[in-house]
Amino acid sequence: MAETFRLKIIAPTGIFFDDDIERIVIRGTEGEFAVLAEHTPLTTSVAIGTFNIIFGDKKSKSGTLLGGVATINPRETIILTDAAEWPEEIDLKRAQEAKERALQRLKDDKYDAARAQAALERAIARINSKEGL
Structure with a gap:
């Protein structure tokens, strides 16, 4: 089983997501990228687009981020976004x-x-x- 890290997605309305995951693939302003545990520290812009979360049990969940900023550290990633939505909310x-x-x-x-x-x-x-x- 791959190592996990904490992902928090925070929108103006509150905490959208807060859990341990194996990987997230998001769209940055320079293109799509993945974050895994022990990622090199980075702060980057998040573009409008979809994201995909992969959990430790290989299940995944996708949604939409409407821009923002991501702060990535080895054990935690925090995404501050203008809005986040699950497909069933759209x-x-x-x-x-x-x-x-x-x-x-x-x-x-x-x-x-x-x-x-x-x-x-x-x-x-x-x-x-x-x-x-």
């Missing part, structure tokens, strides 16, 4: 509608393109999480 129809709205706003000069792009990324992350991608 309303797929609402996410698809948000994606369409964002795409339309990106075509229209009267909207802030950066905000529309961020909304599009959030909607796509939610859709991917819900659909298990």
Whole structure:
């Protein structure tokens, strides 16, 4: 059995996840990466996207992180995020509608393109999480 470490995911609404795990794969601003026990200390940005937690019994659980920062240490990783969601908490129809709205706003000069792009990324992350991608 592989070594485990503590993972805490904290959102503005409170502690989203707090347990011992074997590995987490998250999307950073420089690409996807995995964290295992005894990882070299690191602080990095977390991008909007899905994550996958692997427990010691080889079970896994995926969800969505909507940006943030991760502080990684050998025995503990803490992710502070703007929001975190499990797939069962996501309303797929609402996410698809948000994606369409964002795409339309990106075509229209009267909207802030950066905000529309961020909304599009959030909607796509939610859709991917819900659909298990």
